[in-house]
Amino acid sequence: MAINWFKYSAPTTFYGLAGKLIPWFAVSAALLLAVGLYIGFVVAPADYQQGEFYRIIFIHVPASILSMFLYLILAGYAALGLIFNTRLSAMMASAIAPTGALFAFISLWTGALWGKPMWGAWWVWDARLTSELILLFLYLGFIALHASIDDPRRADRASALLAIVGSVNVPIIYFSVQWWNTLHQGSTIKFSGTSMHVAMQQAMFTVLAACWLYAIAIVLTRVRSIILERERHTQWISELPEVKG
Amino acid sequence: MKKSSLPALVMLVIRRDLLLAMRRRADVLTTLIFFVMVVSLFPLGVGPEMNMLRKMSAGVLWVAALLSSMLSLGRLFSADYLDGTLEQMMLAPQSLSMLVLGKIIAHWMVSGLPLVLMAPVLGVQFDMSAQALGVLIIGLLLGTPILSMVGAIGAALTLGLRGGGVLLSLLVLPLCIPVLIFGTGAVEAVSTGLSAASHLSLLGALLMLALVSTPWVTAQALRISME
Amino acid sequence: MVGAHSACAIVYNPPLFILDVPFMLEVSNLACSRGDHRLFSGLSFTLHPGQIMQVQGANGSGKTSLLRTLCGFLMPDEGVIAWRGENIRDLDEDFHAEMLYLGHLNAIKDELSALENLRISAGLSGIELDEKEAITALRRMGLRGRERLPTKVLSQGQRRRVALARLLVSDARLWILDEPLTALDVGAVAQIQELIAEHLAQQGMVIFTTHQPLQVAGMEMRSLCLS
Numbered sequence: 001m002a003i004n005w006f007k008y009s010a011p012t013t014f015y016g017l018a019g020k021l022i023p024w025f026a027v028s029a030a031l032l033l034a035v036g037l038y039i040g041f042v043v044a045p046a047d048y049q050q051g052e053f054y055r056i057i058f059i060h061v062p063a064s065i066l067s068m069f070l071y072l073i074l075a076g077y078a079a080l081g082l083i084f085n086t087r088l089s090a091m092m093a094s095a096i097a098p099t100g101a102l103f104a105f106i107s108l109w110t111g112a113l114w115g116k117p118m119w120g121a122w123w124v125w126d127a128r129l130t131s132e133l134i135l136l137f138l139y140l141g142f143i144a145l146h147a148s149i150d151d152p153r154r155a156d157r158a159s160a161l162l163a164i165v166g167s168v169n170v171p172i173i174y175f176s177v178q179w180w181n182t183l184h185q186g187s188t189i190k191f192s193g194t195s196m197h198v199a200m201q202q203a204m205f206t207v208l209a210a211c212w213l214y215a216i217a218i219v220l221t222r223v224r225s226i227i228l229e230r231e232r233h234t235q236w237i238s239e240l241p242e243v244k245g
Numbered sequence: 246m247k248k249s250s251l252p253a254l255v256m257l258v259i260r261r262d263l264l265l266a267m268r269r270r271a272d273v274l275t276t277l278i279f280f281v282m283v284v285s286l287f288p289l290g291v292g293p294e295m296n297m298l299r300k301m302s303a304g305v306l307w308v309a310a311l312l313s314s315m316l317s318l319g320r321l322f323s324a325d326y327l328d329g330t331l332e333q334m335m336l337a338p339q340s341l342s343m344l345v346l347g348k349i350i351a352h353w354m355v356s357g358l359p360l361v362l363m364a365p366v367l368g369v370q371f372d373m374s375a376q377a378l379g380v381l382i383i384g385l386l387l388g389t390p391i392l393s394m395v396g397a398i399g400a401a402l403t404l405g406l407r408g409g410g411v412l413l414s415l416l417v418l419p420l421c422i423p424v425l426i427f428g429t430g431a432v433e434a435v436s437t438g439l440s441a442a443s444h445l446s447l448l449g450a451l452l453m454l455a456l457v458s459t460p461w462v463t464a465q466a467l468r469i470s471m472e
Numbered sequence: 473m474v475g476a477h478s479a480c481a482i483v484y485n486p487p488l489f490i491l492d493v494p495f496m497l498e499v500s501n502l503a504c505s506r507g508d509h510r511l512f513s514g515l516s517f518t519l520h521p522g523q524i525m526q527v528q529g530a531n532g533s534g535k536t537s538l539l540r541t542l543c544g545f546l547m548p549d550e551g552v553i554a555w556r557g558e559n560i561r562d563l564d565e566d567f568h569a570e571m572l573y574l575g576h577l578n579a580i581k582d583e584l585s586a587l588e589n590l591r592i593s594a595g596l597s598g599i600e601l602d603e604k605e606a607i608t609a610l611r612r613m614g615l616r617g618r619e620r621l622p623t624k625v626l627s628q629g630q631r632r633r634v635a636l637a638r639l640l641v642s643d644a645r646l647w648i649l650d651e652p653l654t655a656l657d658v659g660a661v662a663q664i665q666e667l668i669a670e671h672l673a674q675q676g677m678v679i680f681t682t683h684q685p686l687q688v689a690g691m692e693m694r695s696l697c698l699s
Binding site: 134137138140141144145148149151153154157158161162165166169172173175176177179180 | 398402403406407408412415416418419420422423426427430447451462465466469470472
């Protein structure tokens with residue numbers, strides 16, 4: 001049975017599909033997070049150099065990875081929305097932005113928490129942390145632009161263009177920050193040892209998977225409420241059980 | 246009556262904008278004064294110790310140039326948008342991207358070039374060496390057009406919005422960071438006896454990249470904003 | 473050929489003759505929305521050389537939006553607008569070269585004189601006017617003695633006349649005019665009506681909206697009603 005993907009590109013059908021999928025993602029995210037954190041904080045051994053503090057990377061690294069990938073996915077949806085003029089793509093981009101920003105923020109905080117015991121300072125101008133900060137600004141810029149425009153169509157298209165311009169710039173920004181950091185012999189936060197203990201790897205991947213599932217669940221939830229808001233004048237919305245009341 | 250070609254139209258746009266800038270000289274001067282003021286604030290804030298100031302000089306001048314550019318970019322399209330001339334420009338029989346490039350060029354001549362010319366004067370206040378000053382000027386000469394071009398995208402996206410200049414800065418500043426890094430990096434390199442060639446050529450590459458991409462992107466942003 | 477979704481009566485009178493010219497504006501099945509609500513749908517008509525059409529409707533019914541959609545500023549939800557058989561989206565600058573749009577805004581710069589404004593407006597639509605031609609046009613619009621004053625000292629009506637002077641020097645076939653008679657006195661209104669009649673006689677086309685009565689001598693006017 002071939003799945004007709006285009007059927008789900010309309011907000012009407014996507015709303016229903018998303019609603020059914022969310023509980024699965026949410027529950028599995030919670031389970032995997034519990035497992036991953038358990039492995040990371042309890043099972044995995046202490047690092048011989050960094051002691052117990054290193055465990056924060058089990059949150060920091062997945063958060064960083066997710067913040068970067070979510071931005072690319074956001075830009076992808078933005079491009080789809082601009083090229084094919086599909087409403088749902090633009091809604092997805094708007095739904096992803098706050099979650100991406102959250103992960104960037106978490107990454108920065110956990111990076112700082114890691115830095116304090118290691119370097120004695122709450123903030124370190126590490127190339128990756130600095131790039132993460134700039135990424136957070138890109139997210140916030142997207143959200144701010146969308147929020148500043150009243151006309152929903154113009155808001156979608158303008159922020160989509162911004163996201164695409166931003167994503168093209170991300171490699172340039174990252175490269176220049178790397179350059180800047182090495183130039184100034186800045187500090188780099190590195191994880192010691194060439195190979196990670198297997199439990200650490202397990203913890204990392206489990207938490208990473210949990211974060212992905214959480215992100216999917218949250219984005220789907222958010223896009224559903226965006227759909228409700230945008231399509232509130234249409235027939236099919238007023239016939240939904242949750243709206244009829 | 247004769248028909249105009251594309252270069253003639255672009256020149257018309259540049260001449261028009263320059264003429265308008267001359268009739269509104271205050272706008273131009275305020276940007277320059279802002280630049281000077283911001284640069285002068287730093288010694289007041291961090292103390293007059295010359296060694297420290299010399300080390301900070303490139304960074305301070307570049308950041309101030311960045312901020313001044315952001316401030317002036319609000320003016321790029323807003324006046325034309327408000328009196329209807331922008332929509333007429335969008336109905337011109339030639340490529341909008343080229344006309345936009347004309348506007349950006351005129352804008353840079355009026356807002357960016359004065360900064361480049363003012364910078365060495367301020368650099369002397371920070372006890373920069375002649376070499377450093379030279380590299381600073383070349384860097385600004387390459388970098389300020391990039392700031393104008395990338396900023397034009399932001400100006401086009403935020404046309405007529407309440408957030409105004411602050412929103413524009415929020416959107417554009419992250420994108421300008423590479424220019425800042427390479428511009429200041431060039432001066433630092435020269436101050437420590439190394440060559441600034443790689444930094445400046447990277448700036449040049451960014452300038453080329455901006456030249457071929459930003460006018461078109463800005464034109465698209467204008468179309469989106471005018472809907 | 474003529475249709476609208478509303479219940480207003482449509483008056484169609486064929487022009488005296490149709491020349492075998494490919495110039496023609498064809499609108500098929502046009503639908504437009506503004507924000508959440510739909511302004512009109514299923515709109516279709518064809519405009520031939522020598523024809524003039526008035527778009528009527530209550531405030532907010534989408535008259536300006538229709539005109540702006542015809543210019544290409546707004547994208548319709550559905551439908552196609554074709555000029556000389558090709559979609560205006562594909563024609564882009566080629567369409568712009570053959571049309572003229574006058575909106576609510578005058579599209580003149582306050583700091584420039586009427587003369588400078590006219591020469592620049594004409595220039596942006598691809599026509600190079602020398603000073604003599606521009607002054608003749610401005611004088612014909614009743615601005616004798618005021619050609620070299622900055623337009624900010626002119627009255628509303630005079631500024632509108634500077635904007636309308638473009639009609640005198642344009643060679644565009646299609647005129648899209650959004651309330652052209654605003655702020656004009658009786659004499660100026662008569663003059664514009666004359667201008668439009670001349671344009672139609674030369675196989676031009678006009679689509680317009682107006683709150684004041686506009687009559688063109690010897691021409692039957694088509695009417696499009698949006699409700």
